[in-house]
Amino acid sequence: MGKRFIRIIFCHxxxxxxxxxxxxxxxxxxxxxxxxxxxxxxxxxxxxxxxxQRLSGxxxxxxxxxxxxxxxxxxxxxxxxxxxxxxxxxxxNVRSLGSxxxxxxxxxxxxxxxxxxxxxxxxxxxxNMESVALYNxxxxxxxxxxxxxxxxxxxxxxxxxxxxDDGKSYNIRVGLRAGSFATVNPSIIYEQKLSNHVSMSAxxxxxxxxxxxxxxxxxKDGYDTTAVRTNSDVRMFRIxxxxxxxxxxxxxxAKIYYYNSERGYPGAVIREKPGIFFNEDRQWDDNxxxxxSYRQEVTKYWSILIxxxxxxxxxxxxxxxxxDVTTMFVDNTYCQHEGFISASHLFKPFHWWSLSLATxxxxxxxxxxxxxxxxxxxxxxxxxxxxxxxxGRVNISASALYLHIKDFLxxxxxxxxxxxxxxxxxxxxxxxxxxxxxxxxxxxxxxxSLRMPTFNDLYYTFIGTKDLKPESTDQIDIGVSYVxxxxxxxxxxxxxxxxxxxxxxxxxxxxxxxxxxxxxxxMNLGKVRIIGTDITLHSDIGFYGVHLFPRISYTWQMAQDVxxxxxxxxxxxxxxxxxHSGTFILQGEYGSWGxxxxxxxxxxxxxxxxxxxxxxxxxxxxxxxxxxKIFTFKNSSSLKISLEVNNIFNQQYEVVQxxxxxxxxxxxxxxYNL
Numbered sequence: 206m207g208k209r210f211i212r213i214i215f216c217h218x219x220x221x222x223x224x225x226x227x228x229x230x231x232x233x234x235x236x237x238x239x240x241x242x243x244x245x246x247x248x249x250x251x252x253x254x255x256x257x258q259r260l261s262g263x264x265x266x267x268x269x270x271x272x273x274x275x276x277x278x279x280x281x282x283x284x285x286x287x288x289x290x291x292x293x294x295x296x297x298n299v300r301s302l303g304s305x306x307x308x309x310x311x312x313x314x315x316x317x318x319x320x321x322x323x324x325x326x327x328x329x330x331x332x333n334m335e336s337v338a339l340y341n342x343x344x345x346x347x348x349x350x351x352x353x354x355x356x357x358x359x360x361x362x363x364x365x366x367x368x369x370d371d372g373k374s375y376n377i378r379v380g381l382r383a384g385s386f387a388t389v390n391p392s393i394i395y396e397q398k399l400s401n402h403v404s405m406s407a408x409x410x411x412x413x414x415x416x417x418x419x420x421x422x423x424x425k426d427g428y429d430t431t432a433v434r435t436n437s438d439v440r441m442f443r444i445x446x447x448x449x450x451x452x453x454x455x456x457x458x459a460k461i462y463y464y465n466s467e468r469g470y471p472g473a474v475i476r477e478k479p480g481i482f483f484n485e486d487r488q489w490d491d492n493x494x495x496x497x498s499y500r501q502e503v504t505k506y507w508s509i510l511i512x513x514x515x516x517x518x519x520x521x522x523x524x525x526x527x528x529d530v531t532t533m534f535v536d537n538t539y540c541q542h543e544g545f546i547s548a549s550h551l552f553k554p555f556h557w558w559s560l561s562l563a564t565x566x567x568x569x570x571x572x573x574x575x576x577x578x579x580x581x582x583x584x585x586x587x588x589x590x591x592x593x594x595x596x597g598r599v600n601i602s603a604s605a606l607y608l609h610i611k612d613f614l615x616x617x618x619x620x621x622x623x624x625x626x627x628x629x630x631x632x633x634x635x636x637x638x639x640x641x642x643x644x645x646x647x648x649x650x651x652x653x654s655l656r657m658p659t660f661n662d663l664y665y666t667f668i669g670t671k672d673l674k675p676e677s678t679d680q681i682d683i684g685v686s687y688v689x690x691x692x693x694x695x696x697x698x699x700x701x702x703x704x705x706x707x708x709x710x711x712x713x714x715x716x717x718x719x720x721x722x723x724x725x726x727x728m729n730l731g732k733v734r735i736i737g738t739d740i741t742l743h744s745d746i747g748f749y750g751v752h753l754f755p756r757i758s759y760t761w762q763m764a765q766d767v768x769x770x771x772x773x774x775x776x777x778x779x780x781x782x783x784x785h786s787g788t789f790i791l792q793g794e795y796g797s798w799g800x801x802x803x804x805x806x807x808x809x810x811x812x813x814x815x816x817x818x819x820x821x822x823x824x825x826x827x828x829x830x831x832x833x834k835i836f837t838f839k840n841s842s843s844l845k846i847s848l849e850v851n852n853i854f855n856q857q858y859e860v861v862q863x864x865x866x867x868x869x870x871x872x873x874x875x876x877y878n879l
Contacts, residue, residue, distance in 0.1 A: 254345045254600050254636035254648055256684055256704050258741060261336030261363075264754060267792050267801045267833065271382075271390075271872075273337060273362060274326035278805060279788045280339045281739040281758035284781065287860040295327035299358040300341065300708055301735045301764035301782050302678055305656045308356030312364055312460060314496050314514050315352050317543050319569035319583060322659040326360075328464055328492070330443060332380060332392045333408045335365045341704070342652045342680060343632065345602065347561035348500075348510050350547040351587035354606045354632065357654045357678045357708075366449055366458075367396040367404040370841075374398040377879040380410075384849070384872035388414040402451045409444040420865040421857045422474055434865065436469035436485055455501030464492040473863035489521040510549040510563075517542055537574055544568040561591040561604075571660050579614040579621065579664050585657075586610075598638040606630045610657060614664065614671075623671060628655050644688040644700075652680045662714055662727050670727040674712045682706040684739075697745040708735040713768075730768060733779055737762035752794045759787040766814035777816045781861065783808035783824070799833035812862045825858030825866075827851070847874040 258280045260268070270276045274295035278285045284298040296304040305322040308315050316324050338361045343354050353359065369376065375397050382390035392410035399405055416437030421429055447460040470486040494516035502508045517540070524535040549563035565587040572580060591604035608628045614621035632652040639645060656676040663671050684704030691697055713731025738761045746753040764782040769775060778784065785808035793800040806826040813820050831849040838844075849872040859865055 254602065254634055254646075255343065255650055256341040256648070256682060256702065256739070257338060257344075258758075259336055259338040261338075263794075264756075264792060265331070265334065265336060267799055267831070268790060268803055270331050272327045272331065273329040273334065273360075276331060276334075276337050277326070277339060277360065279756070279758065279790055279803065281741055281760045281787075282341070282737065282762075283339070283760075284783075284786075284807075285860065286781065287864075287866065295325060296323050297326060297360065298782075299339065300680075300706060300737060300739075301733070301762055301779065302357050302708055302710060303656070303676075305659070305676070306357040306654070306678060306710075308352070308359040310353070310359060310361045311462075312362070312458070312496070313498055314350070314512050314545070315356075317516065317545075317567075317569065318518070318541070319543065319660050320520075320539055320541055320571055321661045322656070328441070328443075328466065328490075329362060330392070330410055330412075332410055333364050333394055333406075333445075334362060336363045337361070338363075341682060341706075342634070342650050343604075345634070347559050347591050347593055347602070348508055348549055348551040349561075349563070350510070350512050350549055351563040351565040351589040351606060352545075352547070352567070354589050354591070354604055355587060355608065355630075355654060357652070357656075357680060364445075364447075364460075365394075365406070367398070367406050369396070369398050369404070378876060379879075380874065380876045382872060382874045385870035386414045386416055386418055386867070388412075388872070404449050405447065406449070407444075407446040409442075411443075412439060412441040414439050416469070416471070418867040418870070420868060422865055432474070434471055434867075437471040439466065439468045441466040441468075452501065454503075455499070457497070457499040459495070459497040461495045462493065464490065466490045471864070474865060486522070486524045488523075489519075491517075491519040493517045506553050508551040508553075510547075510551075512545070512547040512549075514545040515543070540572045542568075542570045557595045559593045561589070561593075563591075564588045569660075575665075577616070579616045581660050581664050582613045582615075583660075584611045584613075598641065600634075600636040602632075602634040604632045606632075606654075608655065608657075612663070626657065626675065628675065630654050644686075644690070646686050647684075648686065648704075649683045650680070651682075654678050654680075656714075658714060658727075673714060673727055674729045676713055676729075677711045679709050680706065681708075695746060695748050697747055699742075699744040701740070701742045704739045706735070706737055706739070708737075709733065710735075731766070732768045733764060734767045735762060735764040737764075750795055754790075754792040756790040757787070758789075759785075761785055774813075774815045777814035778811055780813050781810050781822070783810045797835040797837070799835075801829075801831045801833070803829045805829075807860075822859065822862050825856060825860070827856055827858070828853040842877065842879045845874075845876040845878070847876075848872075849874070 260276055260279065265276060268276065268279065272295070274285055274297070277283055277297060282300045286296045286298065297307055298304050299307050309324040310316070318324055340359045340361065343359065367376065378394040380392040382388070390410060390412045392408070394406070394408040396406045397404065416434060416439060418434050419431055420434060421431050443464045445460060445462040447458060450457045467487070467489050470488060494514060496514035499511040520539045522535060522537055545565065545567045547563065547565040550561065552560045567585040569583040570581070586609040588607045589604055591602065593600065593602040608630065609625060611625040612623040614623060630653045632650065634650040635648065637647045639647065658673040658675065662673055682704055684702060686700070686702040688698060688700035710731070710733040712729040713733060714727055714729060715731045740759045741757070743756040762782055762784060764779045765776045766774065766779050767776060787806050789804040791802045804826065808824045810822040811820045812822055829849070829851045830853060831847055833845060833847045836844045851870050851872070852868055855868040857865065857868060
């Protein structure tokens with residue numbers, strides 16, 4: 206590997222020595238005392254010093270969602286790319302930086318995809334999800350892995366931690382969702398208290414849907430026609446289990462996860478030939494990972510966090526020209542392996558000063574049955590130093606992330622030498638509370654981050670370019686947030702946040718055709734400039750036993766392609782980014798009844814930076830509503846029944862051009878808690 210890389214591994218190993226020593230000291234202590242009282246805590250949004258949006262608890266459970274992708278569309282600054290229905294790929298784009306710049310974390314550890322860098326959010330169920338949060342920039346917490354600092358934005362999915370009522374040692378929840386498109390989705394969650402300090406949880410769900418729905422669209426000659434969406438069926442099975450433990454001044458948890466699916470990828474609508482759909486692509490996925498986390502406050506001045514993970518992902522993709530005459534024959538299998546380990550330290554020498562040091566090591570490999578494939582292996586080393594100062598009502602945080610990546614390739618039994626890539630990425634965060642005991646804060650941050658080229662960008666047969674540079678992003682954000690906490694009479698609280706931001710992306714990776722249409726070249730040519738504003742308003746209102754929870758979000762963005770000043774499309778709005786978008790949610794509760802209404806609006810867009818009528822994409826909106834009733838029985842069990850109606854007014858729309866979305870559809874959900 207070379208002396209330089211070995212030195213990096215040695216430094217990473219040194220980071221674990223204090224943790225090993227601390228573990229020994231805890232083991233040698235004469236007595237460990239545990240308190241029987243349990244406490245539940247949660248981060249307060251108004252204490253965050255970076256822009257954050259979160260849905261959790263009842264507010265998350267009550268909105269009409271089937272997957273995480275459905276939930277986060279209610280956040281400001283978000284664009285979801287949905288390629289049609291339940292079976293279509295669903296990716297997220299935050300503040301127009303691109304899907305590759307958004308880290309997706311599952312219970313505090315990042316989900317990886319070294320092959321193409323994209324995480325399909327449609328595969329994560331909401332049944333066991335406790336909260337979903339979006340952080341612009343990075344989390345404020347200093348005790349976190351170095352990789353947490355690496356992404357331009359981050360989505361954190363937190364699953365449920367077992368909680369038991371007094372005198373109860375287990376929880377069981379059985380659910381069933383069924384409705385339009387022959388959708389059937391049974392699920393079960395089982396939680397067991399193993400001791401006063403250890404508990405376990407296991408949950409599983411199965412989903413089948415035909416994905417067949419009617420839609421209306423305009424043909425090339427301008428006349429409307431009706432068709433049925435095909436090849437959008439999904440069969441999915443997911444199971445996961447976890448162990449949760451409490452120790453003196455700390456906790457640990459471990460999780461194992463498996464996901465298996467088969468799905469069809471619905472093709473684009475060919476407007477010249479209405480009712481004819483060529484696409485018959487099929488995909489099979491197997492995703493497995495096991496991960497663990499250990500956190501402890503060793504002393505009042507020093508805390509540690511250890512994270513570890515191994516994952517295996519297999520993807521089988523088939524495109525058959527006998528079924529689709531427009532495509533080449535493809536029958537490929539890809540297998541990814543990933544190993545990850547992290548050690549983080551938090552030092553607090555004074556109440557006003559904190560210091561964090563973290564090192565991560567990650568290993569990725571990719572196998573594929575492609576001709577002339579180079580079987581890449583990547584070793585990544587992350588190291589970060591961060592500090593935070595709380596000076597009265599002023600909070601200042603700064604960090605510097607060092608990234609070292611070394612790739613190894615194998616072709617024809619020989620190893621190809623690839624030069625390592627190194628970068629240093631800084632960030633600076635500022636927060637000021639001008640009035641004591643008032644939740645009013647002025648916040649700002651600057652962050653530089655990198656998006657490393659994926660294995661497909663660099664090494665995909667006939668396409669990859671091994672000399673690509675990383676994409677570099679610069680983010681500047683200035684905002685204000687305020688929360689008023691009233692009495693229990695009518696207005697319980699009201700809050701808002703406004704953020705203005707400037708983002709730029711340089712060395713953007715784009716695909717360029719060559720003389721052969723089957724051979725493309727990846728190049729660093731793109732440059733994007735983004736100016737935008739995010740506004741969020743939320744409130745809790747109560748009167749005469751009725752509780753209302755309204756939430757409004759709005760985004761304005763100018764995301765322009767500034768790659769080539771001589772181009773006639775210079776400063777054109779980049780593909781699929783609307784200037785105006787917004788959402789509105791109104792949740793209501795009265796006794797055992799619940800009502801939820803949601804509205805999503807996405808303004809006009811273009812399918813490329815050539816903002817011409819031929820590329821125009823119409824705005825779209827949807828209205829969804831659900832009604833919930835909870836029945837409680839004498840044995841403390843309960844039954845929750847929900848009826849959902851999505852896209853009430855049968856809006857015919859496309860998130861991605863030529864990929865029509867479902868019209869009005871229905872869903873009934875049953876959840877029995879024992």
